Amino acid sequence: MKKSEHLPAQARRRRLAPVVLLACVLLWAAGCAHTASLNQPLQRFDAAAGYRLDNLPKGTNSDELFVILAFSGGGTRAAAFSYGVLEQLRQDHLVVQGAKRRVLDEVDVISSVSGGSFTAAYYALFGDRIFDEFADRFLNQEVQGALLRRLLLHPLNWLRLMSPYFSRTDIAAEYYEQHIFGGASYSNLLARGKPFLVINATDLVRGARLEFTQEQFDFLYSDLLPFPVARAVTASSAFPGALVPITLQNHPAGADYRSPPWLTLALQDRDVNSRRWERALTCASYLDKTNRPFIHLVDGGVSDNLGLRGPLASVESTDWDWSLRRDIQNRKVKTVVVISVDAKTEPENTWNQREKAPNLIDVLLTASTMPMANYSGETATRLVEEFDGWQQQGCLYRALRAHEPGSYPPSPFHDVKFFPVHLCFDAITNAPRRNYFNSIGTNFGLATNDVAQLRTLGGEMLRNDSEYQRLLTEFAK
Amino acid sequence: MDEYVVVVYPDDRAVYLDGQAFGRTGELLTVQRGTHTFGLGLPVDYRPIQQSVLVKDTSMDADGRKKVYFEKI
Numbered sequence: 001m002k003k004s005e006h007l008p009a010q011a012r013r014r015r016l017a018p019v020v021l022l023a024c025v026l027l028w029a030a031g032c033a034h035t036a037s038l039n040q041p042l043q044r045f046d047a048a049a050g051y052r053l054d055n056l057p058k059g060t061n062s063d064e065l066f067v068i069l070a071f072s073g074g075g076t077r078a079a080a081f082s083y084g085v086l087e088q089l090r091q092d093h094l095v096v097q098g099a100k101r102r103v104l105d106e107v108d109v110i111s112s113v114s115g116g117s118f119t120a121a122y123y124a125l126f127g128d129r130i131f132d133e134f135a136d137r138f139l140n141q142e143v144q145g146a147l148l149r150r151l152l153l154h155p156l157n158w159l160r161l162m163s164p165y166f167s168r169t170d171i172a173a174e175y176y177e178q179h180i181f182g183g184a185s186y187s188n189l190l191a192r193g194k195p196f197l198v199i200n201a202t203d204l205v206r207g208a209r210l211e212f213t214q215e216q217f218d219f220l221y222s223d224l225l226p227f228p229v230a231r232a233v234t235a236s237s238a239f240p241g242a243l244v245p246i247t248l249q250n251h252p253a254g255a256d257y258r259s260p261p262w263l264t265l266a267l268q269d270r271d272v273n274s275r276r277w278e279r280a281l282t283c284a285s286y287l288d289k290t291n292r293p294f295i296h297l298v299d300g301g302v303s304d305n306l307g308l309r310g311p312l313a314s315v316e317s318t319d320w321d322w323s324l325r326r327d328i329q330n331r332k333v334k335t336v337v338v339i340s341v342d343a344k345t346e347p348e349n350t351w352n353q354r355e356k357a358p359n360l361i362d363v364l365l366t367a368s369t370m371p372m373a374n375y376s377g378e379t380a381t382r383l384v385e386e387f388d389g390w391q392q393q394g395c396l397y398r399a400l401r402a403h404e405p406g407s408y409p410p411s412p413f414h415d416v417k418f419f420p421v422h423l424c425f426d427a428i429t430n431a432p433r434r435n436y437f438n439s440i441g442t443n444f445g446l447a448t449n450d451v452a453q454l455r456t457l458g459g460e461m462l463r464n465d466s467e468y469q470r471l472l473t474e475f476a477k
Numbered sequence: 478m479d480e481y482v483v484v485v486y487p488d489d490r491a492v493y494l495d496g497q498a499f500g501r502t503g504e505l506l507t508v509q510r511g512t513h514t515f516g517l518g519l520p521v522d523y524r525p526i527q528q529s530v531l532v533k534d535t536s537m538d539a540d541g542r543k544k545v546y547f548e549k550i
Binding site: 265 | 478483494495496499510513514531539
């Protein structure tokens with residue numbers, strides 16, 4: 001006879017208590033571990049409200065000079081490289097409308113991806129505090145190790161991970177929120193003012209860029225203001241495989257919802273402007289609440305690893321809220337500067353030196369990252385080519401107008417000055433130095449010396465860039 | 478894919494492209510290729526109130542620009 005059969009009922013219940021408690025904790029943990037509904041529905045639709053460029057307090061930032069920073073992906077390598085650029089922008093000055101200002105204070109928009117989103121979001125949220133805090137809070141931290149410890153050594157997280165609605169991505173988001181961004185939301189960003197932060201992620205099903213702006217969230221009938229910035233950064237850096245997607249709820253649209261006027265027009269344009277039509281198709285897909293009640297987001301680098309597609313669309317198109325083309329035509333903006341900080345690496349490859357073919361993992365890794373690298377390269381080239389093209393057209397148009405003013409009416413677009421700056425490791429002329437930077441891995445835990453070297457490089461490359469020097473000369477007095 | 482449009486109207490007036498203010502009548506408007514709606518600013522003394530136009534294959538010179546006409550009433 002077993003000993004327990006002799007126990008009175010009360011004692012048996014006492015013995016079962018820990019088991020029942022554990023089951024309750026399990027249920028509670030799994031129940032709490034549901035993060036998909038973090039993006040709240042809109043209380044009412046207002047196409048002019050929320051986190052939009054036009055709603056930000058302007059401060060001292062001038063209208064006529066429009067400066068965009070684009071921070072690429074690439075883990076801490078990208079974060080440190082772009083941080084070095086911010087340090088340089090803090091040191092340099094321009095004279096705008098008679099007032100001497102730091103270049104940093106003229107930055108209007110930061111568009112960022114993955115690792116670059118950490119630097120971008122920290123600066124957008126905390127301004128100059130970044131120069132006192134960010135290195136200790138993020139750049140010199142072994143973030144990857146800390147996340148791994150949270151995953152492996154916290155029993156509560158084991159329980160939470162049993163829920164299908166909670167993942168290691170949520171653990172990362174919680175860490176970023178507690179240790180880096182301090183629970184800040186888009187309301188804080190709105191109150192802070194410029195620069196306007198455009199964090200880019202990728203809609204996994206459409207393979208399309210999804211930016212964390214109210215304009216984009218309107219399609220989800222969702223309010224971006226209460227959304228945690230840390231979670232947007234996590235989505236932007238949720239590299240497929242390492243982290244699972246972040247899920248947003250695509251809320252049913254209220255009766256007050258109106259889609260933007262350009263959308264129906266662009267849907268007619270498949271044969272005349274396929275790029276515009278494709279964008280419209282993606283936006284329209286979010287209005288299909290039946291088939292797309294949830295949107296799964298991964299690393300922004302999957303659709304645009306430079307963070308340049310948004311700025312490019314803004315100069316090319318009038319469809320979006322923040323349309324530089326519109327501001328130029330309305331004579332608000334007269335000079336456009338885009339500084340693209342590209343931390344892409346090209347590690348030395350020795351496969352061609354041996355007869356044996358590379359193994360399956362190497363092949364798969366290369367096949368999955370190479371298209372992204374090629375696409376990014378193409379985007380950077382296109383930006384420079386577009387700007388060069390507009391510059392040349394402007395020269396031609398101004399010459400024609402000077403010669404025959406009656407035939408050539410005023411054209412604000414042709415009077416604009418463009419300054420495209422693209423900073424990347426390829427431009428390092430010293431081969432050993434270039435190889436050193438190309439050998440720095442993509443992760444969230446670099447050696448302190450690597451971080452220091454990347455910061456120095458960011459500032460140095462910007463200082464020496466001919467377009468940047470042309471800008472400083474143009475606005476010297 | 479830049480395209481060139483001039484909105485023709487006897488008075489100087491704000492132009493509305495796809496519902497948003499975009500330049501003025503009589504000046505060269507640089508738009509992206511595709512279908513757009515054009516309208517004018519207040520007062521409403523013109524017709525049509527709004528027109529949808531496909532803009533493609535234009536050029537900067539006088540003959541190559543797309544012209545969008547509004548009549549004063």
